[in-house]
Every structure is written in C-alpha cells, then in structure tokens.
Amino acid sequence: PLRTPHRFDGDGPAVSMELPVLGTWDVVVVGGGTGGGPAAIGALRHGAKTLLLEYLNELGGTSTAGGITRYYYGHICGFTAEMDAAIGKVPGTPDWNRIDKGEWYRKEIRKQGGDIWTSVLVFGAVLDQAGKLGGVCVATPFGPGVVLANSVIDSTGNADIAAAAGAECQDQERELGVQGTGLSPLRPGDHYVNTDYMFSDDSDIIDLWRTFILGRERFKHAYDLGQLIATRERRRIVGDFVVSPLDIYNLRTYPDTICVSRSNFDSHGYTVHPLFTIKGPDHDAVFADLPYRSLLPRGVDGLLVTGLAISGHRDAMPILRMQPDVQNHGYAAGVAAAMAAESKKSLRDIDIKALQRHLVAIGNVPERVLTDVDSYPLPQATLAAAVEQLDDDWRRLSVVLAAPERALPLLRDAWRSAELPEQKLRYAHMLGMLGDGTGFATLLAAVEAAKDWDDGWNYRGMGQFGPSLSLQDSMIIALGRIGDRRAQDAILAKAKTLTTSHKFSHFRAVSLALSQVGDQRAAAVLAELLKQPGMSGHDQPVGSDPRRFAKMENPDYRRTEELRELFLAAALFRCGDVDGMGRAILERYVRDGRGIYARHAKYVLANP
Numbered sequence: 261p262l263r264t265p266h267r268f269d270g271d272g273p274a275v276s277m278e279l280p281v282l283g284t285w286d287v288v289v290v291g292g293g294t295g296g297g298p299a300a301i302g303a304l305r306h307g308a309k310t311l312l313l314e315y316l317n318e319l320g321g322t323s324t325a326g327g328i329t330r331y332y333y334g335h336i337c338g339f340t341a342e343m344d345a346a347i348g349k350v351p352g353t354p355d356w357n358r359i360d361k362g363e364w365y366r367k368e369i370r371k372q373g374g375d376i377w378t379s380v381l382v383f384g385a386v387l388d389q390a391g392k393l394g395g396v397c398v399a400t401p402f403g404p405g406v407v408l409a410n411s412v413i414d415s416t417g418n419a420d421i422a423a424a425a426g427a428e429c430q431d432q433e434r435e436l437g438v439q440g441t442g443l444s445p446l447r448p449g450d451h452y453v454n455t456d457y458m459f460s461d462d463s464d465i466i467d468l469w470r471t472f473i474l475g476r477e478r479f480k481h482a483y484d485l486g487q488l489i490a491t492r493e494r495r496r497i498v499g500d501f502v503v504s505p506l507d508i509y510n511l512r513t514y515p516d517t518i519c520v521s522r523s524n525f526d527s528h529g530y531t532v533h534p535l536f537t538i539k540g541p542d543h544d545a546v547f548a549d550l551p552y553r554s555l556l557p558r559g560v561d562g563l564l565v566t567g568l569a570i571s572g573h574r575d576a577m578p579i580l581r582m583q584p585d586v587q588n589h590g591y592a593a594g595v596a597a598a599m600a601a602e603s604k605k606s607l608r609d610i611d612i613k614a615l616q617r618h619l620v621a622i623g624n625v626p627e628r629v630l631t632d633v634d635s636y637p638l639p640q641a642t643l644a645a646a647v648e649q650l651d652d653d654w655r656r657l658s659v660v661l662a663a664p665e666r667a668l669p670l671l672r673d674a675w676r677s678a679e680l681p682e683q684k685l686r687y688a689h690m691l692g693m694l695g696d697g698t699g700f701a702t703l704l705a706a707v708e709a710a711k712d713w714d715d716g717w718n719y720r721g722m723g724q725f726g727p728s729l730s731l732q733d734s735m736i737i738a739l740g741r742i743g744d745r746r747a748q749d750a751i752l753a754k755a756k757t758l759t760t761s762h763k764f765s766h767f768r769a770v771s772l773a774l775s776q777v778g779d780q781r782a783a784a785v786l787a788e789l790l791k792q793p794g795m796s797g798h799d800q801p802v803g804s805d806p807r808r809f810a811k812m813e814n815p816d817y818r819r820t821e822e823l824r825e826l827f828l829a830a831a832l833f834r835c836g837d838v839d840g841m842g843r844a845i846l847e848r849y850v851r852d853g854r855g856i857y858a859r860h861a862k863y864v865l866a867n868p
C-alpha cells in the first residue's frame with residue numbers, strides 16, 4: 261500500500277504497477293545537495309559507476325538553491341577545502357557564488373563519467389527478498405521507472421529513502437522541539453540570505469504548501485523566493501550509532517571516525533537533551549568526531565544516509581550539520597559506497613581502515629583516527645572525579661550523565677556528605693534530573709523558597725545560545741522527574757502565579773513537571789491558565805490563509821504563544837483533563853497546518 265503522511269490515517273490504496281528498469285549503477289545518490297554532490301564525487305573518484313538524482317534543476321541544495329551560501333563554522337579541510345579553492349572561494353571570506361558551486365558539482369561529476377538526472381523525484385525504495393535495498397523508484401519527466409544499485413546514498417537530508425525502505429526514524433513528534441525554518445527571499449545579486457521565521461515539516465505536503473504561501477507574503481516585495489525550504493531540522497534516522505551531545509562534550513573518539521565536525525550549539529530554538537535541561541549549551545565552537553555507523557540506518561542494508569538526516573540527537577545536530585562537514589562526510593559516504601561495490605561486500609563490512617587512510621591522505625580527518633578506539637565506557641575514576649566537581653558550576657556534568665547507573669550511588673553519597681547548602685542542592689537537583697528522590701526534600705525546599713519567578717526564556721530562532729530554562733525551571737523539571745506527588749503543591753503554587761507576561765520556559769517547566777507527576781489535581785490549575793485571555797486560540801487550521809500570519813512582526817513571539825498553548829494543553833490532557841478542554845485544543849492542533857504541531861498533538865493524544 262501507499263504509505264501516506266501522518267495527516268491521513270492509515271495507508272493509502274494498494275497500488276500494483278510494473279515499472280521499467282531504467283538501468284543499473286554501482287552507486288545511486290538521491291539528492292544532489294550539500295551532502296549528495298560530494299557523495300557522487302567520492303564514489304566516482306573511486307571508480308564506481310554512479311548516478312545522481314535531483315528534483316531541482318540545480319545542484320548544491322541548501323548551499324545553493326537554499327540561499328545559504330556561507331559557512332558558519334564547520335571544519336574546513338580536505339575535500340571541502342579543495343572545492344572551495346576550485347570555485348574561487350577565498351579562505352576567510354564569506355560567500356560563494358551559488359551558480360559557480362552548483363556548476364562545479366555538475367562538471368566534476370561529468371568529468372568522472374557520472375550520470376546526473378535532474379527534474380527527477382525519487383519516491384520509493386526497491387527491496388530484494390532478503391530486505392536489502394537494491395534500488396529506488398523514480399518519477400522522471402519522461403515517465404516512472406526503477407534504477408537499480410549496489411548501494412544507495414540517501415542525501416535528501418530528510419531520510420526519504422531510508423523511511424521508504426522501512427528504516428527506523430527518530431520519534432521527533434514526542435518532544436515538541438524543532439529548530440526554526442527559513443525560506444529565503446531572492447534578491448538579484450545576493451547569494452546569501454539566512455532566515456528563521458517558522459517551523460516547517462519536510463515530510464508534510466500541506467505544511468510545505470503553507471510555508472511557500474507564508475514566505476511569498478512575508479517577502480512579497482522581494483524579487484523572488486528560494487526554491488528550497490531551508491529547514492534546519494528534518495527527519496533523522498536511528499543509525500547503528502546515535503551521536504549525543506554527551507559524546508560531543510566528552511570528546512568521544514571512535515574506531516570508525518570518518519569526519520571531524522565543528523560548530524557551536526546554535527540551536528535555533530530550545531534544547532531538550534537532559535544535559536541542557538540542567539546546564540545550557542556553551543557558545544564556544546567545539547569539534548566532534550562522527551562515526552561511520554551514524555550514517556548506517558539500523559535494520560536496512562545497502563543504504564547510507566548523509567546530511568541533516570544522519571543519526572544524531574537533535575541537540576547534537578547543530579555541531580554536525582555545518583556545510584563544510586556535511587560535504588566532507590558526504591564525500592566519505594561516496595567513497596564507502598564505491599568500496600562496497602568494488603569489494604562486493606556490504607556497506608557494514610567495508611574495510612573502514614582503508615576508508616580512513618584515504619580520508620587522512622586527502623586531509624579530511626587527522627591521522628589519529630587510524631588508531632582511535634571508543635573512549636567509552638569512561639573510567640570509574642573519571643566519573644568519581646566528575647561527581648566531585650559537580651558542585652563547581654556543573655563543569656563535568658556530561659561525564660556524569662554518560663554513565664547514570666554508575667553515577668547514582670556516587671551522587672547519593674555526595675548529597676549525604678555535602679556540607680554547604682548550595683552543594684547539597686546541586687546534588688539533589690542532579691539526582692532529581694535522573695529521577696532519583698534521595699534529595700527530594702532539599703529540592704522541594706528550594707522550589708518552595710523561591711517566591712518570585714527568576715528570568716525565564718522565550719522562544720528565539722536566530723542567535724539563541726546558552727540555556728533555554730531558568731534555574732527554577734530546571735529544578736521544577738527535576739522535581740517532576742522524581743514523580744513524587746508531594747511535589748505537586750509547590751509546583752501548582754508556582755503555576756498559579758503565571759500570566760501571559762511570564763516567559764515561555766516557566767510554562768514549559770511547569771507543564772513537563774505536572775505531566776510527569778500526573779496528578780488529577782493539577783488539571784483545574786492548568787485549565788484556568790488556558791482560560792486566561794491570550795493563552796489559547798493560536799492554532800492555524802489547515803485551509804486558513806497563511807498570509808494572515810506572515811504579517812506578524814515578531815515570528816519568535818508568535819511561536820512562543822503557540823508552543824505555550826500546546827505545552828499547557830498536553831499537560832492538562834495528561835493530568836486527566838477538565839471538560840475535555842485539553843483534548844479539544846490538541847484536536848485543533850491535529851488539524852493545524854504546521855506539521856510539527858499536528859504530529860505532536862497527535863502523539864500526545866495517542867500517548868496520554
């Protein structure tokens with residue numbers, strides 16, 4: 261049956277059709293964007309017969325058609341540095357010419373004898389009897405067909421092929437957190453235009469339509485609008501390895517590193533990882549190793565995934581998604597696929613050391629990757645020292661969270677022996693975040709003692725760094741994680757003081773905590789909050805004219821209001837609801853034009 265998007269319950273009609281086989285290649289790359297162009301070049305340079313499929317009529321994806329013709333950090337080396345030099349980008353200067361870049365991809369691929377099909381939408385996966393991916397279905401301007409391949413590289417940036425092949429994807433609808441989306445205006449002569457004014461779901465056709473209308477209206481005096489919606493966060497696979505922010509902070513090394521990425525935690529929204537629930541991300545740029553396994557979708561053979569769809573936690577992606585690094589890991593994926601074709605081995609069995617030796621030789625990765633091993637599990641002494649140092653500005657928090665089971669007894673001891681009140685609170689806070697109630701009384705007393713709210717956080721797209729929760733928010737969430745009903749009164753007392761003039765993070769904290777405690781008594785307070793003027797009614801039903809919302813001066817505040825309403829409604833529903841109010845709001849959001857909201861509301865209704 262046809263697999264339909266989340267908006268249409270159930271599968272579409274069963275279709276049975278025969279498609280002509282249009283050819284066989286060693287490597288087929290789907291998507292000729294930031295990761296896909298380099299992947300095709302990597303495969304071709306290693307002798308693979310290669311086909312690149314792209315539905316636009318320009319190569320480069322976000323780095324050309326998306327209007328993001330500038331690096332923001334990234335580790336500029338190896339293949340990326342070679343390409344920069346070839347297109348005349350001078351190191352240290354910002355922009356490149358998007359036509360030069362797209363054309364360089366085309367010429368480089370053609371020079372090596374590669375095939376490029378543009379105006380081709382790839383719409384499905386071909387699996388053999390054993391479940392190995394053996395090709396993809398294509399809609400060409402001349403009719404549909406199948407292209408067969410030894411290996412496929414999914415460079416759609418949205419895991420389109422992985423999803424079609426049945427690969428597990430991350431359950432992004434569970435957390436209502438997504439990086440802001442842009443859709444850049446085009447101005448004659450300008451190449452780089454970076455925006456962030458909405459959320460958009462690449463897997464949702466209704467949302468994509470809405471996004472274009474909104475963008476056209478917002479920039480109606482511009483010469484034109486980009487062809488490619490600039491989503492910073494898209495569907496991601498669950499790979500053989502999932503990179504987390506803890507791995508990044510702990511400078512984790514791997515035996516199969518194929519790229520060293522670099523950026524800062526430019527989150528374009530709030531962070532959700534437990535690490536950042538306690539201590540916000542730093543502003544400084546960091547390096548992060550990327551293992552080959554994070555390109556391999558769990559449970560599917562014959563497929564590699566690149567770019568925004570790789571297997572990383574959403575809060576790790578800001579470090580992994582910069583163009584210099586996507587280009588370099590895309591190139592590595594192409595070489596890996598060529599090696600698999602040549603050796604007739606599966607992508608999981610290629611000679612990873614041979615791949616790394618090549619990447620070292622061209623300067624993509626440092627020599628140390630050849631001898632690196634997995635630096636986990638962290639030694640007990642490192643963990644013990646980290647627990648001891650927790651009382652000093654959470655310095656080694658990432659180490660503690662990397663081994664929570666082993667850390668818990670140490671944290672309990674530290675809480676018991678801490679002498680200073682602030683030390684005791686810190687350990688109680690940490691224990692609470694791990695769901696342990698040893699320091700419950702300490703934490704509860706701190707929340708009760710805080711009479712006024714501290715400075716919270718409203719949704720911000722551009723330039724959001726550091727914590728997206730206040731200290732009180734974080735302590736309230738930790739109390740909720742303990743799940744002790746005795747926390748309820750203190751959290752409700754805080755909730756009752758909230759008005760629309762308070763910051764979003766307080767609502768988020770209270771909603772998360774009350775949902776976790778799950779006590780029916782919270783429902784009445786949440787319902788009262790939602791009844792305050794301005795607190796609800798921010799949904800935008802499918803079919804409503806998006807132009808109305810394009811005029812809003814401050815898209816960040818609009819998102820703040822919508823998110824606040826959704827968090828409160830979800831908590832109300834999960835605490836037992838009042839007269840079906842929470843359910844009704846969630847059901848309205850299920851019919852919302854914004855796919856991210858619709859999917860989350862649907863998820864909450866199905867997972868009370």
Ligand SMILES: Cc1cc2nc3c(=O)[nH]c(=O)nc-3n(C[C@H](O)[C@H](O)[C@H](O)COP(=O)(O)OP(=O)(O)OC[C@H]3O[C@@H](n4cnc5c(N)ncnc54)[C@H](O)[C@@H]3O)c2cc1C
Nearest residue numbers: 291293294295315321322331332382417490491567568583
């Ligand atoms: C608004 C924004 C600002 C950013 N700012 C910066 C910055 O300043 N500097 C920086 O270094 N990075 C920046 N980034 C990050 C970086 O640009 C992206 O992470 C990266 O370009 C994504 O690469 P990709 O290969 O995953 O996707 P893309 O480059 O988007 O490539 C995907 C390609 O696949 C094609 N495609 C998709 N589906 C199909 C299909 N079914 N069939 C055929 N073709 C298909 C698309 O047309 C596209 O060409 C920014 C990203 C965004 C969105």
